[in-house]
Amino acid sequence: MTGDAPGLAVWPIYSNTRKYEDKKKMPDEGFRKWLGVEYEVMEDGHAVVGMNITDDMRNLRGVVQGGVIASLIDVAMATAAAGGNYDTRLRPMATLEIKVNYLAAATGDRMTGTADVVRAGSRSAVVRCDVIDGTGKICATGLGTFMTRRVHATDPKNMPQQTE
Numbered sequence: 001m002t003g004d005a006p007g008l009a010v011w012p013i014y015s016n017t018r019k020y021e022d023k024k025k026m027p028d029e030g031f032r033k034w035l036g037v038e039y040e041v042m043e044d045g046h047a048v049v050g051m052n053i054t055d056d057m058r059n060l061r062g063v064v065q066g067g068v069i070a071s072l073i074d075v076a077m078a079t080a081a082a083g084g085n086y087d088t089r090l091r092p093m094a095t096l097e098i099k100v101n102y103l104a105a106a107t108g109d110r111m112t113g114t115a116d117v118v119r120a121g122s123r124s125a126v127v128r129c130d131v132i133d134g135t136g137k138i139c140a141t142g143l144g145t146f147m148t149r150r151v152h153a154t155d156p157k158n159m160p161q162q163t164e
Helices: 030-035 066-082
Strands: 038-043 046-052 093-102 110-120 124-132 138-148
Touching: 030 066, 038 066, 046 066, 066 093, 066 110, 066 124, 066 138
Parallel strands: none
Antiparallel strands: 038 046, 046 110, 093 138, 110 124, 124 138
16 A cells, blocks of 8 residues: 555555556446546555536535435545556455545535545455545545455456455
8 A cells, every 4th residue: 555654554465556547548438437537546545536527416406416426435445445446456346335424515516536545454445535526625525345356257357366
């Protein structure tokens, strides 16, 4: 993991750090395509994911709908826990649970989620994420638990096999 923050554990498997330089190679399918997520930083234990807000993502009051915020939090935390996303990830992960605290109405035309692994073990990781809206205020914070999973046929061919 990156950073010198106290309490951050180093992953016991696949300990490696990658930065994803060419964001245009990221798969752009399904829900991620609709969200329009942009992977700004992808490192082992740290991720920054942004997205532009469209009118379809706002509720009747004109603020960003809570499910959109929760989705950004989930994508950012999973990216930090996996050490990348899809073709760059270091380990396959699945979301076990997430908790979102909505702190203020999200306004503006963009949101950015910054996620960091709090603690990682051989099978699971606890990750936190703060979301900043287009006006620069923190609008939500999340905490999630992620579990390593078996490599699946749809995973990238270079995905390392998990060791016991």
